[in-house]
Amino acid sequence: MAEVILGISAFFHDSAAVLLVDGKIVAAAQEERFSRIKNDAAFPINAIRYVLKEGAISYDELSAIAYFEKPLLKFERLLETYHAFAPRGLGSFLKAMPVWLKDKLFFRKSIKNALKPLGTAKIPLYFAEHHLSHAASAFYPSPFEKAAILTIDGVGEWATLTISKGYGNKISILKEQHFPHSLGLLYSAFTYYLGFAVNNGEYKVMGLAAYGEKESEEVQSFIEKIKSQLVDIREDGSFLLNMDYFNYATGLTMTRDDYWQKLFDIKRRMTKDALEQHHSNLAMAIQYVTEEIVLKLAKTAIKLTKSPNLVMAGGVALNSVINGKLEELPEIETLWVQPAAGDAGDALGAALVTLHILEEKPREPQVPDAMYGALLGPSFTHAHIEAVAHYYPQILYTKHESEELLLNTCVEALLKGNL
Ligand SMILES: [Fe+2]
Structure with a gap:
């Protein structure tokens, strides 16, 4: 059966x-x-x-x-x-x-x-x-018989990140970090402070980071402040958060806003507020710090498991910018990330x-x-989509017979600034 x-x-x-x-x-x-x-x-x-x-x-x-x-x-x-x-x-x-x-x-x-x-x-x-x-x-699901496994997220029961070894049909957990010291929640705290929804808008922070001024003093000083006040990073990638700055362990919000405002000299952005340069700079700073931690953790995972193949999951593994950096690490032969x-x-x-x-x-x-x-x-089949579109007279639609024509139309619309 x-x-x-x-x-x-x-x-x-x-x-x-x-x-x-x-x-x-x-x-x-x-x-x-x-x-x-x-x-x-x-x-x-x-x-x-x-x-x-x-x-x-x-x-x-x-x-x-x-x-x-x-x-x-x-x-x-x-x-x-x-x-x-x-x-x-x-x-x-x-x-x-x-x-x-x-x-x-x-x-x-x-x-x-x-x-x-x-x-x-x-x-x-x-x-x-x-x-x-x-x-x-x-x-x-990865193609490896043996691999280093890194999982990083907000929090599960207690664990917020784990390093394990996968071999055949077995997984052995080698290292765990526990709540409240969480990289996912650190990133979410910045997501919240920058005016985006937690567990949803993290990808916007990653996108916003690209607009930061890389060489600016402000980005450097934000990175320094994060590393000296919010998170103490060790060489193996494990870290401790300074819980004086965070509210998520006990409160209904992510950050203690008065502490953050004093530290970064930026007010918490409300969703409808305009995005300014210092917001992009702050996003860039947390993206860099997150990257530093993940790269260190990946090296530790490779070292502990003696496997050059790394597989990853957990919400932080959705940070595709960091995954791109991981691929460049000489220690990693092949990286496989769970798409979900x-x-x-x-x-x-x-x-x-x-x-x-x-x-x-x-x-x-x-x-x-x-x-x-x-x-x-x-x-959904083309026939199904067409039937639905046809059913609602208020839907305007064009049916393209070839995929090429459809792609060209979409690209032209995007170039005109349409969504
Ligand atoms: Fe999770």
Whole structure:
């Protein structure tokens, strides 16, 4: 009988579902593609229905369901953090607790209830640790028999970054850094201070960084301030954040704005405020500091695992500018990054943890890789698109018969400054 595993990530951001049949990815999709809510955090019932349909599998035929993190460990982290920082954070504590006590602590039941409309069979439900899911999503689909694995994100249960060794069907974690010392959250704090949405606008900070004045005194002084006041970086890439400057461990915001304003002499930008040169310079400074840390971590990972192949996942691995720099590192022979490096990809990672670690199924690396591209979700035929466009008279559309003509039209429109 086929081994059919449904992987799920949900309730945080970028909810998603993946279907694995005998280790092969049959379909994968984010809930936002169906609900049309960007980064939708809802239980991905539509995405699950889609992947099951794509695989022509009924719910009752599933061998296992895998969830992308361990909720109880996450709850323990919240409690210990509140305890460690008390009395700071009382307001946020009082706001978070009822939600956890009502819904989140009883995850197994909530997930089973949400799945009820799909079938009646009792399918085993497993919980894979968040960073192990990221590591699995990076290593198992990669073409390598052996690789160094680096996962970096905001936070999972406790871990914010891990270095592991992947070998065959095994992953061993060699180093972990814990909350609140998080590179993802440091970057998100700058995202927030620069007026963009956290867990969403980080790519805008990366883009904004390109407009910084590289040789300027301001960028240099921002970098110095970040490295002397906010983050203490060690040679192996591990670091400590100065929590006096951050509010995310206990509060409902990312930064302590009065401290930041004093340090950088810039007010927190509101979303509607104009973007000025000092904003680009600040973005460039945090991009450089992040790059320094990731490059150091990558070298450490290569050194510890004695493997020149590096694979990566976790939200920070979506920083393509840094990935470009990693490719130039002489220590790295081949770099492979999970295309769904954010939490959506953890649905895949959790399913792979279940298959290779829990069930100890062997793994055959594939060339070029076992992802089959990044387009694993729903697609639409020309006839379908035309029928929808035709149905709504207010939609203006032109159907181009050749792809070349379509590309030319799009390029011309872009050159004219159109979106
Ligand atoms: Fe993550």
